[in-house]
Amino acid sequence: MSQFSENSFVQECLRESAQCIGCGTCLTSCPVYAQEAREELTARGRNRHILALLEGYGDAAEVVGKCLLCGRCTMVCPRGIRNDLIVAGLRGLMVQRDGLPFAKSVAFRRLLSDRKLMGRALRFAAAAQRLMPSEDGVGIGNLCDPPRPTVRHLPLFFSALGRGRRLPAVASDFLSERLPEENPASGVTGKKLRVAYFAGCATEFVLPRTGEAVVRVLTEAGMDVVFPHAQGCCGLAAHANGDVETAAAMARHNLDVLEHTNADLIVTSCATCGTALRDIWPRLALTDDERRRFVTLAGKTHDVSELILSAATPGVFSCYSNLPRGATITWHEPCHLGRHQHVSREPLTILRRTFGSAFHELREAGCCGFGGSFNLYHYGMSQKIGLHKADNIREAGADYVVTSCPGCLIQIMDLMAQHGIPGRVIHLAEAISFRA
Ligand code: SF4
Ligand code: SF4
Structure with missing residues (x-):
């Protein structure tokens, strides 16, 4: 010892x-x-x-x-x-x-630490995707119409993403290429809340429509949204894999970027990123001053569901379905949202009140089995754990599975494809619109 x-x-x-x-x-x-x-x-x-x-x-x-x-x-x-x-x-x-295994070292210290390089690597992967045969089945929200093939042959760390998994396509345009940095509130005058959006890597590179939906619904709710393009990976993947040094460097970079926005609040739409900002970053501080800055930032950070609910006028509920008329939904609560951030009431309140009897709640709120790198290295067990979730989703029989974490979203999309369950998987922000 x-x-x-x-x-x-x-x-x-x-x-x-x-x-x-x-x-x-x-x-x-x-x-x-x-x-x-x-x-x-x-x-x-x-x-x-x-x-x-x-x-x-x-x-x-x-x-x-x-x-x-x-x-x-x-x-x-x-x-x-x-x-x-x-x-x-x-x-x-x-x-x-x-020491860190070579593949993880490349993934965390080279790719995830450098958004431009990560973007180029994923564009290479996207080109490879186009050479593969198309598949039918579950799409990811409106994101993969027509559905794209799975990625089977990727180098290094990403090779674990193959093995027949159903994966969403890498976006042709990344979120930072679609969204401007400043996104003013729509149709609202007077003093508005200025909110900085921390989107996360999966939303930037794979699910940009989630990011666009988040900004749409927040600006509809009367907030000015700043989306700093200089933001990078939250570092949670590196931290969870023991690469604390890289995670701390990522946290410090993002702290500078987010402070520079002068935003009143920070919003996340990825439950994993939200956990990083609120719980992990303050633990990575090296000095008292740095810890104070991280803790201040953590106190200003909210999940998008919390901001949407807080924007509603008391007594007047302002959310409406953004889905086709008569569409039914169910809700999967990400572990990083419910267990780690203790945000359970807000998404449930929004969905129950917006969708009423069209909201078919899952019988059990179990884990989907994703677990970040757990899914990469223990895919068989990840799928076995997810089987329970898949059975619950089938039983709910909803047209859309709504969730708030790209990792869960990708895992559930894969589970539904593997088990032949019809339906689409979308982020909560895509399911609703806000009218004051
Ligand atoms: S639940 Fe009981 S056994 Fe498990 S970690 Fe907590 S104290 Fe220990
Ligand atoms: S997998 Fe088991 S030990 Fe690990 S966090 Fe979940 S409940 Fe705890």
Whole structure:
């Protein structure tokens, strides 16, 4: 233990895991335990063997790798133990000790750290997509009409995206090429809220229509929206994979960019990015001043559903369906929205009041099984966990599955295609319009 005792990852892991009383409540909520029934893959199992894991005994890579960071164990834990921080800390320690695998190093330190380079790499992928045969089936909102093929052959880190997955097409025009930086409120005079939009990589490169819908609905709701083109990756993927240094550099860059907008509030439409801004970035600060700036920014950050609901005049509900007449919907709550940001009431309120009886709620609010890199490296289990979600969606029988996280959106689109479930998957902002 002595060689690691001064390590900040170790300190954080030990502090959190020391709270564990071994009650086992977390086992019943863990989607991975439901599949494999192995104690060592649960929060209690990791906490019991934390010292051995820190020392590198046992199959630490598997035990630390097989976690969705979904936060379900924290939700039920009587001590509120942040298993996601323990797992990220352990992964960080492994990176410090063994270095970052080459593919991840290219992905985080070269591509995701450089939007222009990432854009060029994805354009290359998009060209490759066009050479592949088209497939029928589930489209992603209005984004893939006609449906595009899956990506099967991509280099390095992206190769894990193949294996027959159904993926949305890389956008022909990225969001920053479609949207100006300044987007004034429509039809509103007087003092308006100035909101900075942090879109995230998936919305920038793959789902730009989500970004356009977010800006449309916020400007309809009377807000001036600034969309700074200099923003970059939120860094959560790097953080979750133990590359804390890269995550911190990304957070610092975005902090400067977002502060420079002089916005009253920050809005996110990606639940994962929202979690990064609100929960992870302040933990990456190196100085007290930096921590104060991150905490201030976190306090100003909201999910788009929170801003839409707050914009409604009290007693007058202002949201309307943006979908074809008679369309039915259901809602998937992303773990990063409900568990990590505690935003559950707002999207449900908007959808229940906007769609009434056309809103077919899912019987269970389970995890979709995506989990970021979990989906890349444990695709079989990711699909098995998602099977429950797919069954729920089939049972709901809605025309549209509405969600608020590009990762969930891509996973559910894949699940629906794999299981032959008809329907489309869209972001909440695409489903509604706002009329004051
Ligand atoms: S975060 Fe999710 S997958 Fe990981 S141990 Fe907790 S419940 Fe299981
Ligand atoms: S629920 Fe919390 S306290 Fe109980 S065993 Fe799991 S991590 Fe430990």
